[in-house]
Amino acid sequence: xxxxxxxxxxxxxxxxxxxxxxxxxxxxxxxxxxxxxxxxxxxxxxxxxxxxxxxxxxxxxxxxxxxxxxxxxxxxxxxxxxxxxxxxxxxxxxxxxxxxxxxxxxxxxxxxxxxxxxxxxxxxxxxxxxxxxxxxxxxxxxxxxxxxxxxxxxxxxxxxxxxxxxxxxxxxxxxxxxxxxxxxxxxxxxxxxxxxxxxxxxxxxxxxxxxxxxxxxxxxxxxxxxxxxxxxxxxxxxxxxxxxxxxxxxxxxxxxxxxxxxxxxxxxxxxxxxxxxxxxxxxxxxxxxxxxxxxxxxxxxxxxxxxxxxxxxxxxxxxxxxxxxxxxxxxxxxxxxxxxxxxxxxxxxxxxxxxxxxxx
Numbered sequence: 001x002x003x004x005x006x007x008x009x010x011x012x013x014x015x016x017x018x019x020x021x022x023x024x025x026x027x028x029x030x031x032x033x034x035x036x037x038x039x040x041x042x043x044x045x046x047x048x049x050x051x052x053x054x055x056x057x058x059x060x061x062x063x064x065x066x067x068x069x070x071x072x073x074x075x076x077x078x079x080x081x082x083x084x085x086x087x088x089x090x091x092x093x094x095x096x097x098x099x100x101x102x103x104x105x106x107x108x109x110x111x112x113x114x115x116x117x118x119x120x121x122x123x124x125x126x127x128x129x130x131x132x133x134x135x136x137x138x139x140x141x142x143x144x145x146x147x148x149x150x151x152x153x154x155x156x157x158x159x160x161x162x163x164x165x166x167x168x169x170x171x172x173x174x175x176x177x178x179x180x181x182x183x184x185x186x187x188x189x190x191x192x193x194x195x196x197x198x199x200x201x202x203x204x205x206x207x208x209x210x211x212x213x214x215x216x217x218x219x220x221x222x223x224x225x226x227x228x229x230x231x232x233x234x235x236x237x238x239x240x241x242x243x244x245x246x247x248x249x250x251x252x253x254x255x256x257x258x259x260x261x262x263x264x265x266x267x268x269x270x271x272x273x274x275x276x277x278x279x280x281x282x283x284x285x286x287x288x289x290x291x292x293x294x295x296x297x298x299x300x301x302x303x304x305x306x307x308x309x310x311x312x313x314x315x316x317x318x319x320x321x322x323x324x325x326x327x328x329x330x331x332x333x334x335x336x337x338x339x340x341x342x343x344x345x346x347x348x349x350x351x352x353x354x355x356x357x358x359x360x
Contacts (some may be wrong), residue, residue, distance in 0.1 A: 004088070008098065009105035011079065016071030016109060023063050023312075024056055031055065043135040054128035058247045061117040065283050066315030068109050072291040073310065076102075095292050095355075106288060110281045117277060122249045129243065147241055150263050151231055153177070161238050165192050170200065172229075181208050184219075187227070198229040245273035253277070272326050272336040279340055283322075286344050287315065290351035318343060 035048040076098075088098070147158045153176070159169025172185040188202035203224040211217050240248065240256050248256070253274040260267035321343045329339035 004093075005101040005104070008076065008079075008102050011075040012068075012071055012102050012105045013108065014071075015075030016067050019070045019074070020060070020063060020067035023067060024059065027059055027063070028052055028056055038132075038136060041136065043132065047131070047135055051128045051132050054124040057116055057121040057124045061113050061121065061277070061280060062319070064109065064113040065280070065287050066312060066319065068106075068284050069287040069291050069315040070312055072288050076292065099289060099292060102288070106285065110284055113280065113284070117280075118249045118251070121247060122243070122252060125247045126239070126243055147238065149233055149241075150265050151233060152263070156231075156233070158238070161235070165235050166190075167192065167198070167238075170198075180210065180214070183207055185227075190229070192235050198231055198233075200227040200229055201225070203227045245270045246276070248273065250274065250277050268330050268333070268336070272329060272340075275336040275340055276322075276326065279337075279344070282344060283318075286348055287318065290347050293351040293355040318347060 031052045032049055035052055036045060039045055039048055147161075149156045149158070153174065155173040155175070157169075157171040157173075158167055161167055167190045168188070170185075170187040170190055172183070172187075173181060174183040174185070176182050184206040185200075186204045186206075187200035190198045190200045192198055203226070205222040205224065205227075207220040207222070209217050209219060237256065237259060240252055245253065245256075248270075253270055257267050257270050257274060260270065322340060325339040325342055326336060328334070329336045
């Protein structure tokens with residue numbers, strides 16, 4: 001049984017690697033052609049290729065379920081086509097036992113996907129985005145523009161963030177509990193010190209006055225060369241806002257979710273991305289289990305090309321359904337876990353019903 005386990009594991013791993021390489025190669029080609037439209041100044045075709053390569057890392061996690069599914073259909077399906085599956089069945093090996101035999105290969109696939117998603121992709125994508133912004137806008141070191149954030153009863157607008165941590169164009173709108181504008185503070189730029197202290201420079205402060213009926217009756221203007229501002233908005237949080245939540249690591253998503261919840265800011269999009277990443281191993285396991293039910297049926301008579309096409313189509317349809325359900329959770333304000341689990345449950349039930357139908 002140990003030799004059979006190694007044999008099946010190698011089949012699954014090799015087929016998954018080949019499919020993943022092909023899919024990523026096509027993605028690189030399409031993305032590179034699209035990226036050539038932005039080539040200018042110091043952003044050359046070579047730099048565009050590096051940008052696309054770095055961004056490919058974020059797609060490994062996205063494509064891994066499709067690659068694993070197609071790899072299982074092509075690798076283990078080939079075994080079924082060669083009647084090796086029948087030989088296993090004659091020895092009393094069930095689908096569940098085969099699933100257990102390839103579990104080590106599945107663990108390797110899942111760990112690889114999670115390691116890339118957690119440690120490689122966030123760094124690579126951030127580096128790619130920052131480098132592109134600097135190269136395309138060769139006269140500027142700005143990496144973040146036009147950001148709005150909330151801190152307690154203040155709304156803050158930041159014009160841009162530079163690589164050295166300098167923040168340009170800060171506008172602070174301070175409101176009372178009944179949402180009346182109390183102060184407007186405008187600063188040319190600021191430096192973030194120790195993550196919690198901002199040193200504002202060239203500051204104009206407008207204090208709004210109200211009469212007894214609550215109507216504005218004017219303002220008082222004050223000027224400061226510099227002003228210390230205590231705020232929990234750090235450079236790390238600002239840079240996190242630069243990256244799409246789908247390309248952040250699990251730890252970054254957990255940290256940023258806590259920050260948004262503390263500041264009473266809507267965080268559903270980040271919660272959705274977090275649960276997608278947490279459920280990714282389960283997605284791979286369910287898709288592999290479903291593919292094994294298909295292989296045990298009429299798929300053993302299908303050729304390799306049909307298996308690969310069906311794997312890609314089914315896997316892509318599953319991902320589209322999962323994304324649709326995720327978007328639906330945002331629209332209907334439903335917790336993401338319920339909408340993300342529904343496609344998995346439907347896939348699992350459908351594969352079991354199909355298996356019973358074939359055996360019947």
